[in-house]
Amino acid sequence: MSRYGxxxxxxxxxxxxxxxxxxxxxxxxxxxxALWGGLMFLGMAALVAFRLGLQHPRLPLVLALALPLCLFGGLVWGLLTWFFNERIFRALPTAKNNP
Structure with a gap:
């Protein structure tokens, strides 16, 4: 068993x-x-294309709106994940010995 809970x-x-x-x-x-935002965009693009069809006239507009939203979501996810992992890391007993 590990030293950590x-x-x-x-x-x-x-x-x-x-x-x-x-x-x-x-x-x-x-x-x-790149990873979270990019994968989210690819997933949304596949689902929207499947639902609307590749020939739908508004598909490019929907994808053009989805791209910046997914990338922004990935940026926020990355920053929040960094922040929370830093909090956990600093609270660990070994982090106090290794700044």
């Missing part, structure tokens, strides 16, 4: 120092904007 604490204790060392903006841009 909840699963999130164990994950942050083992993985977060390496992710943290690469920097906040790399995390936010790659994991938030």
């Amino acid at each position: 909840p699963r999130a604490d164990r994950w942050v204790a083992t993985h977060w120092p390496a992710i943290r060392a690469r920097g906040r903006w790399r995390f936010v841009l790659l994991r938030g904007l």
Whole structure:
């Protein structure tokens, strides 16, 4: 059994120092904007295209609106995830020994 309680604490204790060392903006841009926002856009685009059909005249408009909204959501997700992981990391007993 690990020294840490909840699963999130164990994950942050083992993985977060390496992710943290690469920097906040790399995390936010790659994991938030590109990964989360990009995958959300692709999923929404597939669902909308399936629902409306590829020949629907408003499909480009819907996709043009979805892209910035999904990317903004990914940016917010990345920033919030960074913030909460930092809080967990700083609360861990080993983080007090390794600033």
